[in-house]
Amino acid sequence: MTHEVAVVPGDGIGREVVPAAVDVLDAADASIEFVHAEAGDATKAERGEALPEETRKTVADADATLFGAAGETAADVILPLRSVVGSYANVRPVRAYPGTDALAPETDLVFIRENTEGVYSGIESEITAGVRTLTRVVTDEASEAIADFGFAYAERNGYDRVTVAHKANVMTATDGLFLDAVERVSQRRGAAYDAELMDALAMELVMNSEAYGVVVCPNLAGDVLSDLAAGLVGGLGMLPSANIGDENALFEPVHGTAPDIAGDGVANPAATMLSAALLLEYLGHHAEANQVREAVEGVLADGPRTPDLGGTASTGQIRDAVVGRLP
Amino acid sequence: MTHEVAVVPGDGIGREVVPAAVDVLDAADASIEFVHAEAGDATKAERGEALPEETRKTVADADATLFGAAGETAADVILPLRSVVGSYANVRPVRAYPGTDALAPETDLVFIRENTEGVYSGIESEITAGVRTLTRVVTDEASEAIADFGFAYAERNGYDRVTVAHKANVMTATDGLFLDAVERVSQRRGAAYDAELMDALAMELVMNSEAYGVVVCPNLAGDVLSDLAAGLVGGLGMLPSANIGDENALFEPVHGTAPDIAGDGVANPAATMLSAALLLEYLGHHAEANQVREAVEGVLADGPRTPDLGGTASTGQIRDAVVGRLP
Numbered sequence: 001m002t003h004e005v006a007v008v009p010g011d012g013i014g015r016e017v018v019p020a021a022v023d024v025l026d027a028a029d030a031s032i033e034f035v036h037a038e039a040g041d042a043t044k045a046e047r048g049e050a051l052p053e054e055t056r057k058t059v060a061d062a063d064a065t066l067f068g069a070a071g072e073t074a075a076d077v078i079l080p081l082r083s084v085v086g087s088y089a090n091v092r093p094v095r096a097y098p099g100t101d102a103l104a105p106e107t108d109l110v111f112i113r114e115n116t117e118g119v120y121s122g123i124e125s126e127i128t129a130g131v132r133t134l135t136r137v138v139t140d141e142a143s144e145a146i147a148d149f150g151f152a153y154a155e156r157n158g159y160d161r162v163t164v165a166h167k168a169n170v171m172t173a174t175d176g177l178f179l180d181a182v183e184r185v186s187q188r189r190g191a192a193y194d195a196e197l198m199d200a201l202a203m204e205l206v207m208n209s210e211a212y213g214v215v216v217c218p219n220l221a222g223d224v225l226s227d228l229a230a231g232l233v234g235g236l237g238m239l240p241s242a243n244i245g246d247e248n249a250l251f252e253p254v255h256g257t258a259p260d261i262a263g264d265g266v267a268n269p270a271a272t273m274l275s276a277a278l279l280l281e282y283l284g285h286h287a288e289a290n291q292v293r294e295a296v297e298g299v300l301a302d303g304p305r306t307p308d309l310g311g312t313a314s315t316g317q318i319r320d321a322v323v324g325r326l327p
Numbered sequence: 328m329t330h331e332v333a334v335v336p337g338d339g340i341g342r343e344v345v346p347a348a349v350d351v352l353d354a355a356d357a358s359i360e361f362v363h364a365e366a367g368d369a370t371k372a373e374r375g376e377a378l379p380e381e382t383r384k385t386v387a388d389a390d391a392t393l394f395g396a397a398g399e400t401a402a403d404v405i406l407p408l409r410s411v412v413g414s415y416a417n418v419r420p421v422r423a424y425p426g427t428d429a430l431a432p433e434t435d436l437v438f439i440r441e442n443t444e445g446v447y448s449g450i451e452s453e454i455t456a457g458v459r460t461l462t463r464v465v466t467d468e469a470s471e472a473i474a475d476f477g478f479a480y481a482e483r484n485g486y487d488r489v490t491v492a493h494k495a496n497v498m499t500a501t502d503g504l505f506l507d508a509v510e511r512v513s514q515r516r517g518a519a520y521d522a523e524l525m526d527a528l529a530m531e532l533v534m535n536s537e538a539y540g541v542v543v544c545p546n547l548a549g550d551v552l553s554d555l556a557a558g559l560v561g562g563l564g565m566l567p568s569a570n571i572g573d574e575n576a577l578f579e580p581v582h583g584t585a586p587d588i589a590g591d592g593v594a595n596p597a598a599t600m601l602s603a604a605l606l607l608e609y610l611g612h613h614a615e616a617n618q619v620r621e622a623v624e625g626v627l628a629d630g631p632r633t634p635d636l637g638g639t640a641s642t643g644q645i646r647d648a649v650v651g652r653l654p
């Protein structure tokens with residue numbers, strides 16, 4: 001069966017790392033057809049909108065999407081795209097990849113971030129001059145969905161510890177509802193977890209990340225805690241992510257457009273290739289997913305390396321090296 | 328002039344470290360009169376409320392308050408008390424004190440956290456079964472006040488870098504208003520700053536804390552980022568804090584009630600004594616403030632030490648050692 005994958009490189013190094021990852025996907029799995037689409041700052045400059053209807057449609061119609069990065073327009077591109085694929089779970093594995101200078105090399109975390117609500121509701125008002133509000137939304141439906149996804153993910157991937165981040169001592173009603181939903185799902189599944197205040201968890205992750213596994217988070221908590229954890233493994237450079245919905249999904253590196261090196265052809269494509277591996281897994285191509293992941297990790301371990309990892313290789317040389325390691 | 332200081336030990340080790348810090352204050356400065364008041368879990372059990380009207384009144388009438396910690400009722404005690412003293416700025420210096428095992432010993436940060444609004448508004452609603460909202464409030468008045476306080480603090484204390492945390496790419500209207508207010512104040516004062524997304528800042532603080540100085544934050548960002556930073560200097564154990572209002576203020580260690588060691592008489596009183604030093608400074612007793620700070624740091628450096636720092640000393644022995652170092 002052929003799968004259709006939408007490819008949205010975006011801006012900056014997105015235009016370098018996404019093509020490299022597409023070449024790797026192509027080499028790993030002949031059954032994917034690619035459809036290209038545009039979004040981001042350059043698209044806005046050309047067409048007046050960062051995310052044209054055409055791109056939304058391409059992404060909606062595809063079986064999955066590989067996205068790169070967007071510049072100033074990032075929020076106007078990635079938030080709607082997450083919603084176009086119906087994504088309710090943002091999956092962010094954080095570990096120290098070979099070749100990285102990591103503060104906490106033992107880190108092996110996966111953030112399962114609620115991806116539809118919280119302070120990302122988009123509901124803001126001006127009450128009177130100088131007084132504005134934002135409506136944080138928390139529902140049973142989204143809270144149960146993310147809890148269920150998190151417990152299932154932990155089971156499937158052999159993590160024995162699930163931590164649930166919250167701030168229910170202050171956001172009593174909303175995070176209280178979130179915690180009640182988590183508790184119901186855990187009872188139904190017979191799954192264990194610890195609830196931790198997000199502030200205390202921020203400190204614990206810095207001091208003790210190796211003691212944690214899967215971390216289920218409300219939207220903003222997941223945003224901040226996963227970036228914090230990235231700091232423990234040498235930064236966002238190598239981190240992939242998945243935005244999972246019931247019938248569609250979008251995969252993206254956690255890093256941005258890196259304007260300082262964009263255009264130089266030396267961007268590290270590892271995060272995007274690892275995101276492509278998550279995409280293969282999502283499409284059910286488990287063997288190929290493993291092959292890509294192992295090839296990328298092999299190159300990270302043995303070289304060649306891009307300048308961010310102390311080497312001199314180009315994005316194209318990394319692509320060739322990864323493709324060369326595929327069976 | 329005699330100052331009246333309210334003393335609210337609270338629960339757990341609060342009942343051990345606060346008396347020790349009061350002894351130090353007493354030894355350092357004879358012009359303080361202490362008034363004791365109760366709050367916390369034990370108070371709730373005895374009187375049905377965690378924060379009796381009597382305690383509010385004592386705190387409101389005093390020139391300043393030294394608070395310890397509260398257990399389960401922490402939010403019901405500390406949030407109203409911050410508001411009783413009219414505190415709009417929560418000041419959290421984070422650095423590695425001598426004797427601490429710190430991941431990032433060069434850290435010298437001060438979080439200036441907005442202390443009245445944001446998601447701490449307390450406005451939550453049930454919209455329908457399974458759907459709840461929280462109203463995040465951001466105003467010109469509170470945003471300008473915290474920015475002004477932050478810039479003044481940086482100037483007064485010789486910090487040349489001010490960073491402002493926000494999430495205005497997602498919370499466009501509310502954090503947009505916050506950033507506009509900061510910009511106005513910076514123009515008025517001729518002060519420089521960098522605005523950084525709170526997620527990116529979480530990563531940067533982990534990787535690069537020594538590059539930062541004063542960090543001005545909305546309420547929840549300050550809660551999470553200051554705990555994160557505590558992780559870089561060995562935890563909350565030694566960190567003091569101040570809640571500053573226009574005519575009153577409350578001082579508290581950042582740590583909690585430590586139920587695992589409460590009652591053993593071995594709690595480390597350093598954070599509370601350093602909070603007492605901030606209190607002396609607030610009351611204008613600068614020389615005495617420095618004397619207390621230096622005495623505490625001297626004991627941390629040379630011992631005796633409590634068990635959390637690898638020693639065997641009791642809270643009382645630390646008190647005696649600190650008092651012994653005062654002029």
Ligand SMILES: CC(C)[C@H](C(=O)O)[C@@H](O)C(=O)O
Binds near residue numbers: 074078497526
């Ligand atoms: C660009 C921004 C809207 C986005 C978010 O807040 O989700 C980013 O920080 C991320 O984590 O993917």
Ligand SMILES: CC(C)[C@H](C(=O)O)[C@@H](O)C(=O)O
Binds near residue numbers: 169402550
């Ligand atoms: C106890 C809690 C309400 C409080 C807060 O969120 O402000 C605490 O985490 C703190 O940082 O002092």
